[in-house]
Amino acid sequence: MKKLVVGNWKMHGSRASNAELLQGLVSADLTVTAPRADVVVCPPFVFLSDVAAALKGVAISVGSQDISAQAQGAFTGEVSGLMIRELGVKYAIVGHSERRSYHAESDQLVAEKAKSALSHGLVPIVCVGETLAERESSQTEVVVARQLKAVIDTLGDQLVQIVVAYEPVWAIGTGKTASPEQAQAVHALLRAQLKAAMPQAAAVPLLYGGSVKPDNAVELFAQPDIDGGLIGGAALKAADFVAIARAA
Ligand code: 13P
Numbered sequence: 001m002k003k004l005v006v007g008n009w010k011m012h013g014s015r016a017s018n019a020e021l022l023q024g025l026v027s028a029d030l031t032v033t034a035p036r037a038d039v040v041v042c043p044p045f046v047f048l049s050d051v052a053a054a055l056k057g058v059a060i061s062v063g064s065q066d067i068s069a070q071a072q073g074a075f076t077g078e079v080s081g082l083m084i085r086e087l088g089v090k091y092a093i094v095g096h097s098e099r100r101s102y103h104a105e106s107d108q109l110v111a112e113k114a115k116s117a118l119s120h121g122l123v124p125i126v127c128v129g130e131t132l133a134e135r136e137s138s139q140t141e142v143v144v145a146r147q148l149k150a151v152i153d154t155l156g157d158q159l160v161q162i163v164v165a166y167e168p169v170w171a172i173g174t175g176k177t178a179s180p181e182q183a184q185a186v187h188a189l190l191r192a193q194l195k196a197a198m199p200q201a202a203a204v205p206l207l208y209g210g211s212v213k214p215d216n217a218v219e220l221f222a223q224p225d226i227d228g229g230l231i232g233g234a235a236l237k238a239a240d241f242v243a244i245a246r247a248a
Contacts, residue, residue, distance in 0.1 A: 003037040003221060003248035004163065004205050004228035006125060007235025008065060008093060011044055018047055022054050024238020030245050031059040037228065037248035040091050041235070045079050052088040063091030063125065066099055069112035071120070081120030092117040093230075095127045095147070097169045107150035114151050118158050125163045125207070125230065126151050128190070132170035140168075144186060145193055152197045159201045164190055165230040171210025173232060180219045180226075183208045187225035214240050217247035 013021075022041075030039050042063040043051045052062045068078035081092060094117060095110030105113075110126065117124035128147040130140045144166065152159055166186050171178050178186075187206045195202035208220055209230030220226055228248055234240040 001203070001205065001227055004040070004207060005034070005037050005241075005245045005248050006040040006063065006091070006093075006165075006207065006228070006230045007042060007241050008096070008209075008230055008232050009041065009043045009235060010065065010098070010232060012236055013043055013047060015047070015050065018043060018051060019054070021236065021238050022051065025060060025242065026055075026058055028238065028242040030242065033242065034245040034248060037245050039245050042091070042093055045084070048084055048089055049087050056088070061090045062088065063093060064089055064122075065093050065096065067092045067094065067113055067117055067122070069109060069116050071116065081117050081122050085120045085122060090123060091125055091163070092122045093125045093127065093165075097127060097129055097167060097172060101169075107147050108154070110147070111150040111154035114162060115154055115158070118155070118161055123161065123163060125165050127165045127167050127209070127230070129167040129169050129172075129210075135168065135170060140186060141189060144190060148190060148193055152193070157198070159194065159198050160204065163205045163207060164194070165207040165209050166190060167209035167230060173211070175211050177211040177213075177216050177220070178208070180223050183220060184223040184225055187223065191225050212244060214243035214247065217244045221248050 040061045040063045067081045071082045094113040099105045114124035128144045130143040205227040207228045207230045208226050212229045
């Protein structure tokens with residue numbers, strides 16, 4: 001399967017720094033250096049239009065970091081999939097742990113956002129993952145299974161069209177990566193759950209996220225059930241992000 005490498009810029013960037021970062025990615029020509037990986041960047045909403053325009057004709061896709069569960073209406077401050085689809089955006093991250101924890105997003109809301117993304121022709125990248133306290137109390141399996149179940153129950157046959165990202169919360173921005181074995185173990189569970197829901201969903205790409213860097217990417221991506229990565233901090237440095245895409 002072709003790997004998928006997604007950069008989540010989070011709330012970083014400016015027009016000037018974005019232009020520099022994109023210049024670094026474009027000049028690295030990822031179509032030559034990472035022919036076996038699809039590459040996506042997810043800037044903040046306000047920059048989606050600029051970034052999509054800058055990447056026109058370049059083999060790097062654009063995604064958003066969130067979307068509303070609604071298409072349109074009196075939802076102040078929200079941005080819908082319908083709106084960003086018009087800009088040439090292809091992916092939407094939903095259920096990132098920072099949204100779940102700082103914005104109290106429930107499993108069901110995340111599932112509805114995934115459904116909304118699909119209804120507007122976007123591929124949802126659904127994030128799941130346990131906190132440190134949950135891992136230490138042996139709840140990892142239960143938590144990720146519950147988060148994924150809401151999506152399975154809501155999407156029906158559309159399940160085959162999504163991407164899932166496993167991001168252990170304790171590994172995000174901490175420099176503490178899950179070991180390749182720890183990540184693989186959870187990915188295998190997610191794969192089995194998807195397959196049990198729908199045999200074709202075994203092919204859903206499973207990304208790992210949490211302190212992925214150029215020096216650990218090769219080993220992580222070599223795991224049988226790790227189909228790529230969701231990259232935070234290292235996606236803000238062109239050289240690092242290119243190196244990770246090459247590792248794929
Ligand atoms: P870091 O790569 O900075 O740990 O962030 C991971 C992440 O949250 C990507 O969505």
